[in-house]
Amino acid sequence: MQTDTPDTSDFSATQASDPKMQRGISALDSTGELLLALVSAGRPLSLRDLAAAADMPAAKAFPHLVSLLKVGVLSRDDAGYFNAGPLSMELGLIALQRMSPIRDAEPEIVTLAIESGMSVAVAILxxxxxxxxxxxxxxxxxxxxxxxxxxxxxxNTAIGRVFAAYLSDDVLIGLLAQESVRLAAANPADVVVSAKKAAPSLAHTYQARRTKVMAHGIDSALDAPVPGIGTLAAPVFDHTGSIGLVVALIGPSGSFDHSLDGATAQKLLAATRRLSWRFGWIGG
Incomplete structure (x- = not known):
């Protein structure tokens, strides 16, 4: 007997990656907008604030929120603020358990190399x-x-300085003691100075560079440590807000825009932000 059940056997990875090619349920799209607004806020929200963040009337948002409360996707405290519920936490834990930063970053790395025409390096600490x-x-x-x-x-490398920007001083000072084993190593004595009572502190110029990296979220190196080669490097954060990876674009110094606010830098930052989001980071 023939039925009207749609054939989903040709549902391919390409289709799945392009929501515009799939017919969904519009009501669930609105539900998703509410969830995205709550995640973007990074804190519990009232009905009014959550609806405003999702750009919809509170009367429209409320039924969606009631359903999300029923299934445990959201919870609501005594003050009426909505937050992640037990089901969201369970799903999040499952995602974290299955997460492999290198495996999950692979498509982004390959795409970045193709679109930029540059080499891409990924580093961990x-x-x-x-x-x-x-x-x-x-x-x-x-x-x-x-x-x-x-x-x-x-x-002396952009990749290293990005890591250094997000490490505490005590951890960084310990790592600088091993600087001699690294590519383009610096003399730790040029970076770390001893204050009174032998309490170590970072040299002013190095601390200033770390501050600049954090302000821009990216660092660059030109003709150093390799003459003729330029680098842009940016961090990827995990769900705890800690730096997990650094992704760097590397190419001939004379053939790409190495400015921190240029098109190439923005392409790199977009990729690292997507990866950070994928790994659970909900920061700024």
Whole structure:
């Protein structure tokens, strides 16, 4: 007997990645807008504030919120503020357990390399310092002395300085003691000075650079440590707000815009923000 049940056997990954190609339920789209507004706020919201953040009347938002409360996606405190519910927390924990930063970042890394025409390096903070764990080469050959396993200077490379910007002083000072083992290493004595009673503090110029990196969310290096090569590097944060990865664009210094607010920098920042969001970061 023939039925009108739609055939979903041809539901492909391409279709799934493009919501415009799928017919959804408009009411659930509105529900999603409320959830996104709550996540973006990063704090509990009242009905009025949540509806305003989702750009919809409170009367329209309320039935959606009631349903979300019933299934446990949201909770509501005694003051009437909405927040994540037990089901949201369970789903979040499942996502965190299954999360693999390198695996999940792979599509973004490949796309960034293709769209920018530059090489892309990804580094984590390993036992010896910032360590390259993924290197996607550009279509154009570049003379870059980077490979998987390279440990980067915390002082003289953009990748290292981005990590340094988001580390506490005591952790950073301990890592600087191992600076000699890293690519383009600096003399730790040039960075760390001893104050009275041997209490260590970071040199003023280095601290100023760290502050600048945090203000812009990105750092650059031109013709250093490799002459003729430029780098832009930006952080990826995890659900705790801690730096998890640094992603860097690397290319010939004379052929790309290496300014911190240029088009290439914005492309990199967009990619790292998407990854941070993917890893649970809901910061600014």
């Amino acid at each position: 390993g036992p010896l310092g910032p360590t390259v764990i993924r290197f996607e080469e550009s279509a154009r050959p570049q003379h870059v002395s980077l490979r998987v396993g390279t440990v980067m200077s915390l002082v």
